[in-house]
Every structure is written in structure tokens, then in C-alpha cells.
Amino acid sequence: MTCEDMLKALNEVIDDQSALALCTEFADHLAGCNPCQLVVDNIRKTIQLYKAGEPYPMPEAFQDRFRAALKARWKQKFPDATV
Amino acid sequence: MATWVLRIATNFAIKVLRKKRGLPMTSLDSAEESFADVPHPLYIAEWREPPESQMERAELRELLDRALAELDDKYRIVFVLRDIEGLSTEETADTLGLTISNVKVRLLRARMQLREKLTLELGDDATRVEPDHRHESPTPVH
Numbered sequence A: 001m002t003c004e005d006m007l008k009a010l011n012e013v014i015d016d017q018s019a020l021a022l023c024t025e026f027a028d029h030l031a032g033c034n035p036c037q038l039v040v041d042n043i044r045k046t047i048q049l050y051k052a053g054e055p056y057p058m059p060e061a062f063q064d065r066f067r068a069a070l071k072a073r074w075k076q077k078f079p080d081a082t083v
Numbered sequence B: 001m002a003t004w005v006l007r008i009a010t011n012f013a014i015k016v017l018r019k020k021r022g023l024p025m026t027s028l029d030s031a032e033e034s035f036a037d038v039p040h041p042l043y044i045a046e047w048r049e050p051p052e053s054q055m056e057r058a059e060l061r062e063l064l065d066r067a068l069a070e071l072d073d074k075y076r077i078v079f080v081l082r083d084i085e086g087l088s089t090e091e092t093a094d095t096l097g098l099t100i101s102n103v104k105v106r107l108l109r110a111r112m113q114l115r116e117k118l119t120l121e122l123g124d125d126a127t128r129v130e131p132d133h134r135h136e137s138p139t140p141v142h
Helices: A003-015 A024-032 A034-052 A060-077 B002-020 B057-069 B073-084 B089-096 B100-122
Strands: none
Touching (some): A003 A024, A003 A034, A024 A034, A034 B100, B057 B073, B057 B100, B073 B089, B073 B100
């Protein structure tokens, strides 16, 4: 298994543990490789931390500019719509 | 409809960021990217204990914010859409105008970089292991 194959498999396995069943070479490697097990665990925990974070509040000025940009784009795309 | 709105929001946010940094308004797209270019992990260790009990919430938040801010824009945006917002690979590709393959490569790059930065702060040095194999493709693992 090449390094590139391993990295591809790593991404899939982090997203979906059942992918491990499909990639027996990677599963066999992971079973016997502590550094790779730690990397997978680290990445899962990293994602959990970010997912658990509080949402960023949008500054009011940004909200106004964003709404204006959305309206302008909507008008451009649907010039006959009355919004 | 939702993807369309997301695309507008994403492009708008990217423009604001790039304008702020005085960067040219060029596309963040690039030629097909490869997993072979993703850097290997360097610092590998178990994390000491659940971070929430180890440091104040604000400190942890600062660490997460800093690590995310240090990512290249094109990797950060894929990580935010996929792993934080929960979009699928296909939805992310559609929103950003990227190929599915590029989304996957950029996502892995973002994950690996964030892992490295967080592990440097949160890792238990006593459990540190060296990567015991560096591959030059194509080479068998064992």
C-alpha cells in the first residue's frame, strides 16, 4: 500500500468507520501501527472539538452587507420577482 | 436553494477576507490536487485528558481559533463546510466550485494541520511516538 493510498483511506475511515471493512489493507496496517492509531484518534478528537464549539456571531455590519449582497444577487437572478 | 445561498455566502466571505489581506481577487481553485502532497504527521501523541478539564474554556477556544486561522483559506473553508457545518463532500464541492477529489485532498490537509497544531499543545509528551515509517510511493507498508 503506498503512502498516497494510506492517506486516501485515512480520510474515508475518519468519516465513516465502516469504510475500514472495505479497506482491509489499511485495517490490517492500523491494527498493528500505534502511530497511525493515534493520528486517527487525534483527528477524530480535533473534529469533535470544533463541532462542539459555539457558533460565531456575525457582526451586525457584516449581516447588513451580506443581506444587501443576497438581495442584489437575487434581483440579478430573478429580475421580475417582487421581494 | 440552500446550496445556492451557501455559495453566495461563501464567495462573499472569501472576497471580504481576501480584500482584508490585500490579496488579488483570483479564484481559490487550482489544478487537481494529490494526496501525495499532504504532509505526514510529525508530532504524534495521545492527548493528555479531555481538553475541557485541562484548561479554561476561553483558552481552549483561543487555541482552536488560532489553529483554524493559521490554515490557508482554501483548506479552512473546506474544513468548516465539511466537518463543522456537516455538508457532504458533494455539497461542499458544489458550493465551492471544486472537484470532489480536490475537496477530499484539501479536507485531509486541513485535518492533518489542525491535528498537528492541537497535538503540540494538548499532547502528552510521555506518550509521544515517532512515525516509524516514511514512504516513498510506491512502497509496501510492511
